[in-house]
Amino acid sequence: MRYTLRRPVRLLLWVILALTLAVRVALAWLVPSIHQADEIYQVAEQANRAVNGFGIQSWEFQTAARGAFFAVLVEPIYRLHLGPAASQVLAGAVFSLFSLIPIWVAFAWTRRIHGDAAGLLAALLTATWFELIYFGPKPTADAVGGYLLIAGVYFARMGVTKREAALAGFVLLVALGARMQIGPSIAVALLVAVVTHGRERFVSLAAGAVAGVAFVGVLEWSWWGVPFRGHWNYLQNEFSRNVSSYFRNEPVTYYAKAYTLMYGGALPVIGFLALTGARRAATALLVAVAVVVPFHFFGHKEYRFLLSATPLLVFLVSLGIVELMMRYGGGVTPRTAGVVFAGWLVAMFGMAWSDSYRANWLMDRNHVLAFRAIGAEPDACGVALVGIRWYHTPGYSGLGRDVPIYESGRDEVEMARLAAAANFVLTGPKSPEPPAPYERWKSYTRPVEFLYRRPGTCVRDERSIVRPSGVPGVVH
Secondary structure (H helix, E strand, C coil): CCCCCCHHHHHHHHHHHHHHHHHHHHHHHHCCCCCCCHHHHHHHHHHHHHHHCCCCCCHHHHCCCCCCHHHHHHHHHHCCCCCHHHHHHHHHHHHHHHCCHHHHHHHHHHHHHHCHHHHHHHHHHHHCCHHHHHHCCCCCHHHHHHHHHHHHHHHCCCCCCHHHHHHHHHHHHHHHHHCHHHHHHHHHHHHHHHHHHCHHHHHHHHHHHHHHHHHHHHHHHHHHCCCCHHHHHHHHHHHHHCHHHHCCECCCCHHHHHHHHHHHHHHHHHHHHHHHHHCCCHHHHHHHHHHHHHHCCCCECCHHHHHHHHHHHHHHHHHHHHHHHHHHCCCCCHHHHHHHHHHHHHHHHHHHCCCCCHHHHHCCHHHHHHHHHHHCCCCCCCEEEECCCHHHCCHHHHHCCCCCEEEECCCHHHHHHCCCCCCEEEECCCCCCCCCCCEEEEEECCCCEEEEECCCCCCCCHHHECCCCCCCCCCC
């Protein structure tokens, strides 16, 4: 069955999407942060290197052991030579556009079940989920994979047309190219689609999947010169060298603890609402579980790894709320929707600003702002980091110039050794103040950090410039 949107509904949906995009881009502009180093060193830094010829090359790109999907997407931005701040905001806008996908899916899926008003409410609830806001402008493979995953699941639902089946195959395989680790959930989504539609839509689904593989292959070929080179080398490093074991390993209870701390007393409510929504969209829950469960069996665990399931789970929570409103609240009316949305915003603020999540919003923001300031100074010729690791900074893509970056511990002798090489020093919390002729130039809070500068030129120290090593446990 085909649905035509009435003009007022279409207008309201566009307003929701436009406001959502504006909030995410404003976040990238006003409150830049780095949740995890991969956002910089697998994406922006590599795009900057490809265009300008300088930057820190991560071990994954040294060994061609990482898909270049995201680096290829942002490379055109760096060809515009707009400066680090504008480039970061523009890249944030690109990924903010991706983050609109779950909102549209929540609207379309809920609308088909309960009508226009319900679809708009589901879109509004999904748009304001705090995690989706926070990660919206970030080039995080886990998040983008989740956006594509929910779109693929929606297009593969019951009653799809041949066109939608082809879109499902295409989007799901592109999601696999963006985030290989969610392969089990993509396999589940494809299997459900094949079982549900049988021969009727199999050809369209397969054609779309082939097109998705070709699309990813072309992107990878444009970077590596060989299709899927980064994907194959990643698998080789993982299965032959078990590279992930060299990173911090966590117990099997890690995710349960992390989400209990993050959601607090709302966790059982979220679970109940998701299960309620799953009565109308069981495939969404099944695919989300296929994301969450496999990660429990790997020692290397991070909160962001489960983000690919978040859009699906948030949609189910939104659908569960609508389902209860239809069953017990007399439907979705402006009054009931307003009350529900107001309560939702209170809950979102409470979780976003809780002790366990609040620090994320300003994570490494000082370093982003400091690097922008240094890059804008014509006399900048060296940056020393004291008590700060290089991967907590935006790198050369954040400077916008080939100004050497050095690391120093809190030892004053080591700091003095780098004095000739760096005319800017960024100090971490509780780090000693560099000696004269350095003078404090800028101050930052949350945490308290300082940026110092001195007059004069620099003597480049090639041995001390930050250069990451090769494959953990293999190249040192």
